[in-house]
Amino acid sequence: MTAAAPRLEPRSETLVDALRESILTGRYAPGTRLVQEDLAEAFGVSRIPLREALRRLEGEGLVVISPNRGAIVRPLAPKDVVDLYDLRLALETLAIRRAAERYADLRESTKTLAAQARRAIAARAMPTIFGLDRDFHAELAAASDNPHLVAALGGQWSQIMRVMHAYFQVANYPAAVWHDHEAIADAVAHGEGDAAVARLTTHLSESRDAILAHLRSNGGRA
Amino acid sequence: MTAAAPRLEPRSETLVDALRESILTGRYAPGTRLVQEDLAEAFGVSRIPLREALRRLEGEGLVVISPNRGAIVRPLAPKDVVDLYDLRLALETLAIRRAAERYADLRESTKTLAAQARRAIAARAMPTIFGLDRDFHAELAAASDNPHLVAALGGQWSQIMRVMHAYFQVANYPAAVWHDHEAIADAVAHGEGDAAVARLTTHLSESRDAILAHLRSNGGRA
DNA sequence: CGGGGATGGATTGTATACAATTCAATCGCG
DNA sequence: CGCGATTGAATTGTATACAATCCATCCCCG
Structure with missing residues (x-):
């Protein structure tokens, strides 16, 4: 069980859940910069599926993406x-x-x-x-x-x-x-x-x- | 001026608008399959920004994406x-x-x-x-x-x-x-x-x- | 004939590589 | 000494190439 089980769903699907979890639990605090390469390495994937996951979280309002400037965890006042x-x-x-x-x-x-x-x-x-x-x-x-x-x-x-x-x-x-x-x-x-x-x-x-x-x-x- | 003006915003931004427009006006009717390669060629971009655009439209509820099966324009009853x-x-x-x-x-x-x-x-x-x-x-x-x-x-x-x-x-x-x-x-x-x-x-x-x-x-x- | 399984084309999913942009620190000039 | 231009590292955006999956067709066997 320590080794990764064979994937059934696309990486970006599991990525969304993992990222959402990390944001909801506060592991990534509001305002935190989400640097694509760092996250990709942390989750063991390339930046392509990661970018899609970020787009979906943007749709949920959990992250804010500025063109050419990257994504941050949405601040919460x-x-x-x-x-x-x-x-x-x-x-x-x-x-x-x-x-x-x-x-x-x-x-x-x-x-x-x-x-x-x-x-x-x-x-x-x-x-x-x-x-x-x-x-x-x-x-x-x-x-x-x-x-x-x-x-x-x-x-x-x-x-x-x-x-x-x-x-x-x-x-x-x-x-x-x-x-x-x-x-x-x-x-x-x-x-x-x-x-x-x-x-x-x-x-x-x-x-x-x-x-x-x-x-x-x-x-x-x- | 016939040549494309230098882009200010990322391709995926303009793509979202173009695709949304095409869906809203009914040019892509409900249920239509949105094949990535075809659309990419039609808009003159690669599939990468196109996929991101589709994800955003999914967030707006305009398209439905099934893993490994592609995207369709959301049906409307x-x-x-x-x-x-x-x-x-x-x-x-x-x-x-x-x-x-x-x-x-x-x-x-x-x-x-x-x-x-x-x-x-x-x-x-x-x-x-x-x-x-x-x-x-x-x-x-x-x-x-x-x-x-x-x-x-x-x-x-x-x-x-x-x-x-x-x-x-x-x-x-x-x-x-x-x-x-x-x-x-x-x-x-x-x-x-x-x-x-x-x-x-x-x-x-x-x-x-x-x-x-x-x-x-x-x-x-x- | 009829059905279960192989097979190939079409399509999606992802990694790698490269181009474009941003931002800050530095340099040059007044 | 102050301030705008310049340069370069860091990061995002995109194209290309390849792997994985799906689906329809066909074939083989009953």
């Missing part, structure tokens, strides 16, 4: 946190409204969602928790039956993860998060869009404020 | 029109709300917007009209002072343009469009978010329904 959560609220509100409209078709998946939330309350390992949070919101998006919305939310989620990681390195997930998730899932399952949206609104506001408070106390650097 | 307009309404609603909140800071640009709309009523050339419509909504997005929202809307706009082009090849812009724009701009300029959103909602619904009716009568292919 407190205002970005506010803006991102504002946008996310609008998108997830739409997702919930559409999901609640078709709740009859969703009985199974919403039950799964709520059960997942309840199980998550017991979880402790940080990567697991991140994954569960991500999965919950991804499923919620999928329930909207709007692929374009799903894509838009997927793109934003990378940014959100970056923000959350900066925060949750020190603090722990408040248990309230999972109760919010359960409440949202239940409301959607009963077609109560307004209730679900209301809960989501406070859910996101609290997350955002907690992150902002943490950032400010730490001195929001770039 | 009637449901996509519904989903896109649903998403667009949510995004522009947020833009308007935020813009209306800071209307005091926006006096100049909203005046420009409204004036632009009035001038547009007289316009006749199709490319001009498209540009004016695009500019209006882009300025509206910018007025929100949320760069992430601007980026999200910018990505969606490519899709919208594709949809609109399919429609407006035969029909003409109804003059009502510009009156809607003017009304929206005025409402924003006075901080009346609700009124602006209401007008936007009908504006988009009408556009969407007109496009759907046209698509259905023509037989919605791919």
